[in-house]
Amino acid sequence: xxxxxxxxxxxxxxxxxxxxxxxxxxxxxxxxxxxxxxxxxxxxxxxxxxxxxxxxxxxxxxxxxxxxxxxxxxxxxxxxxxxxxxxxxxxxxxxxxxxxxxxxxxxxxxxxxxxxxxxxxxxxxxxxxxxxxxxxxxxxxxxxxxxxxxxxxxxxxxxxxxxxxxxxxxxxxxxxxxxxxxxxxxxxxxxxxxxxxxxxxxxxxxxxxxxxxxxxxxxxxxxxxxxxxxxxxxxxxxxxxxxxxxxxxxxxxxxxxxxxxxxxxxxxxxxxxxxxxxxxxxxxxxxxxxxxxxxxxxxxxxxxxxxxxxxxxxxxxxxxxxxxxxxxxxxxxxxxxxxxxxxxxxxxxxxxxxxxxxxxxxxxxxxxxxxxxxxxxxxxxxxxxxxxxxxxxxxxxxxxxxxxxxxxxxxxxxxxxxxxxxxxxxxxxxxxxxxxxxxxxxxxxxxxxxxxxxxxxxxxxxxxxxxxxxxxxxxxxxxxxxxxxxxxxxxxxxxxxxxxxxxxxxxxxxxxxxxxxxxxxxxxxxxxxxxxxxxxxxxxxxxxxxxx
Numbered sequence: 001x002x003x004x005x006x007x008x009x010x011x012x013x014x015x016x017x018x019x020x021x022x023x024x025x026x027x028x029x030x031x032x033x034x035x036x037x038x039x040x041x042x043x044x045x046x047x048x049x050x051x052x053x054x055x056x057x058x059x060x061x062x063x064x065x066x067x068x069x070x071x072x073x074x075x076x077x078x079x080x081x082x083x084x085x086x087x088x089x090x091x092x093x094x095x096x097x098x099x100x101x102x103x104x105x106x107x108x109x110x111x112x113x114x115x116x117x118x119x120x121x122x123x124x125x126x127x128x129x130x131x132x133x134x135x136x137x138x139x140x141x142x143x144x145x146x147x148x149x150x151x152x153x154x155x156x157x158x159x160x161x162x163x164x165x166x167x168x169x170x171x172x173x174x175x176x177x178x179x180x181x182x183x184x185x186x187x188x189x190x191x192x193x194x195x196x197x198x199x200x201x202x203x204x205x206x207x208x209x210x211x212x213x214x215x216x217x218x219x220x221x222x223x224x225x226x227x228x229x230x231x232x233x234x235x236x237x238x239x240x241x242x243x244x245x246x247x248x249x250x251x252x253x254x255x256x257x258x259x260x261x262x263x264x265x266x267x268x269x270x271x272x273x274x275x276x277x278x279x280x281x282x283x284x285x286x287x288x289x290x291x292x293x294x295x296x297x298x299x300x301x302x303x304x305x306x307x308x309x310x311x312x313x314x315x316x317x318x319x320x321x322x323x324x325x326x327x328x329x330x331x332x333x334x335x336x337x338x339x340x341x342x343x344x345x346x347x348x349x350x351x352x353x354x355x356x357x358x359x360x361x362x363x364x365x366x367x368x369x370x371x372x373x374x375x376x377x378x379x380x381x382x383x384x385x386x387x388x389x390x391x392x393x394x395x396x397x398x399x400x401x402x403x404x405x406x407x408x409x410x411x412x413x414x415x416x417x418x419x420x421x422x423x424x425x426x427x428x429x430x431x432x433x434x435x436x437x438x439x440x441x442x443x444x445x446x447x448x449x450x451x452x453x454x455x456x457x458x459x460x461x462x463x464x465x466x467x468x469x470x471x472x473x474x475x476x477x478x479x480x481x482x483x484x485x486x487x488x489x490x491x492x493x494x495x496x497x498x499x500x501x502x503x504x505x506x507x508x509x510x511x512x513x514x515x516x517x518x519x520x521x522x523x524x525x526x527x528x529x530x531x532x533x534x535x536x537x538x539x540x541x542x543x544x545x546x547x548x
Contacts, residue, residue: 062371066433067300069444073503075099075429075454076301088297088305090422095503098454098484100308100425104287106451107310107419110335117283117312118276122264124289125255131240133394134263134387136256139358141236143208144295145217148232150225155295156213156234160203161373162223168203171219175206178215185211195354207234239292257291262416264288265313266387269399269412273315280401280412281324283314287421299372301426308421315401315412318385324415325362325382332378332417333366336424340449341431345369349376359386368427377427378419385411428452432504438529446504447527450547455505456483457543460496462512464489471536472511475521479540483547501526507543 070076074093078085092100112119131137143156160168172193179186192209196202206216217231241257244250258264265284272284287310297303316324329348337343351363361384365376388399388411400409432446450456459476461468469489476487486505488496493510500508510522520533523542534542 062430062433063300065444066430069433069502070096070429088294088303090301090304095454096425099428099448099452100421102452102454103424103428104308104310104421106339107335107421107424108285108287111283111285111310111312111417116278116281117285117314118272118278120265120268120272120284120286121288122261122268122286124258125245126258126263126267128255129394130263130267130391131256133390134266135358135390136240136259137238141238142295143234144237145234146232147222147225147227148230149227150222152222152224153295154223156207157204159207159220159223160200163203163220165199168199171216172199172202172206174219175212175215178219179212185215188212237295239294241291241293258289259292260290260418261286261288261309261311262313262387262418265311266391266414267395269315269388273401280403281314281316281320283312285310285312287311299370299375301422302370302372302375304422307423310419310421310424312417313383314415314417316415317403318410318413321361321382321384321413321415325380328415328417329364329380332380332419336366336368336377336427339428339452340447341368341428345431347374349374357381359383368431370427370430375423377423378417381416381418383414383416385413387414388412443498443501445501445526448504448506450506453504453506454484455486455500455503456547457507457509458486458488458496458500458505460493460508460510461489462493462510466513467516468511471515475509475511475536475539479543482540482544497524497529507546509539 067076071078071093073095075096077091077093079089079091080086108119111117128137144153145156145159146153163171176186176189179189188209188211189206192206192212193202196205203216206212213234214231217234218229220231221228222230240259243255243257244253245255246253265286268284272278273282276282287308289306290309291306294303294305297305314324314328333346333348336346345368347367347369349365349367351360351365356363360381362382364380366378366380367374368377391397392399392411399411401412402409428448429446432448434445434447436443436445446453448454457479459472459479461472472487472489476485479485486500488499490496491499497508504526506526508522508524508526510524512522514533515521515536519537520535521539522531523534523539524531
């Protein structure tokens with residue numbers, strides 16, 4: 001009996017890294033060879049995992065540093081922080097409001113300082129029929145799922161962002177095997193895979209296929225708690241915030257906080273056109289607040305519930321739509337580059353035809369490479385005549401444009417450029433952030449384009465005596481009417497330079513002992529740290545020239 005148990009034990013299989021070894025039939029040399037490969041494979045896998053973890057930590061570290069700097073130096077604060085904060089809402093501090101204002105001003109100049117674009121500021125609250133006509137009441141939804149185990153909530157269309165490529169591939173292979181007995185579902189599954197070129201797109205697409213979504217979800221682990229197959233059925237969630245006009249909360253008094261600024265432009269199309277006597281093609285631009293009740297807010301300012309949009313709707317003849325779409329697509333990318341954004345971190349993402357919004361004929365996103373990956377900062381869309389036609393239908397008021405040359409009436413097509421002011425703010429902030437070693441110390445610097453920098457110049461007296469503070473204060477009073485100035489007389493001059501570098505101030509003006517003899521100051525440039533002598537009499541002209 002003992003011998004029988006011993007024989008059974010000797011034939012027991014050991015499984016290590018998918019290599020099966022039978023004790024009684026493998027020589028010592030073969031064992032050594034096999035275990036060598038096991039060790040090598042384990043080392044390679046561990047190295048890959050370590051590199052992935054390091055990369056993830058590095059990405060998180062950059063965002064954490066920027067969020068910390070943003071709070072410490074007064075760019076962005078968590079809304080209602082003393083009460084624990086409000087998720088998805090942020091307050092812009094003294095430097096943040098300046099940076100945001102500068103971004104919006106540069107956009108406004110680029111879009112409206114031309115003869116074919118007019119400005120507008122429409123109301124946030126609009127007639128509820130506006131949102132019926134636009135399709136927001138019916139279509140402005142996100143698919144939502146919940147984890148039954150930990151109660152975390154996710155947008156179905158972004159669930160794949162938290163899943164590694166290899167894991168997605170394994171899930172799809174398992175789903176294929178599970179569906180093999182169901183001919184109908186198996187056919188739908190194969191067709192869905194053939195319509196997408198890579199694993200990520202296939203995974204995302206299958207989650208959108210109603211018949212297959214739950215089959216895929218049953219193989220997915222919750223990104224929060226790791227439990228497998230505990231997701232609810234996907235359901236639609238409308239993103240509009242609802243409120244009431246007047247004292248009575250009834251269905252007749254329902255209004256919505258606008259989810260986009262575009263509709264305010266569309267309903268004012270003929271008002272603006274007739275009052276400004278514009279002819280096609282022409283545009284209407286607007287900067288304003290929008291509100292979306294997002295299922296998940298994430299990545300600092302990237303996805304929030306309250307944000308600002310910078311939108312321009314360009315009205316064109318239907319036959320000219322492609323020409324103007326391509327023109328604005330190029331112009332908008334160039335705008336980001338002209339303000340110093342790294343060209344290699346910008347790209348177009350053209351929408352495939354089956355992914356277009358219900359109103360669009362063609363669409364592309366301008367994306368920036370954030371530490372967490374590529375993300376949209378502006379969208380350019382050919383909205384055709386969908387919006388004006390719908391408002392004409394729902395309001396009963398004609399939205400036809402009369403062409404003096406052809407004597408024809410028609411509903412214009414619309415080319416939309418829609419940028420997020422908050423996302424642009426974050427992209428410029430991330431892009432500007434650099435760390436470098438200078439004289440054995442780490443220098444943190446925000447390399448903003450001078451037009452965007454919250455503070456344009458700092459005035460620094462070398463010491464607080466010998467008449468230097470008085471000269472510095474005189475320079476400050478002369479420059480302040482023309483630009484945002486900061487006066488700093490606390491600490492060593494090197495420390496003051498570093499403080500100004502960290503908030504992106506492009507120029508520092510130092511009043512020193514030489515100033516007392518020749519009426520000149522040291523002008524230090526932020527990025528190169530180069531210093532040169534400038535006469536105080538020429539200082540304003542020199543700064544204005546460099547800030548252009």
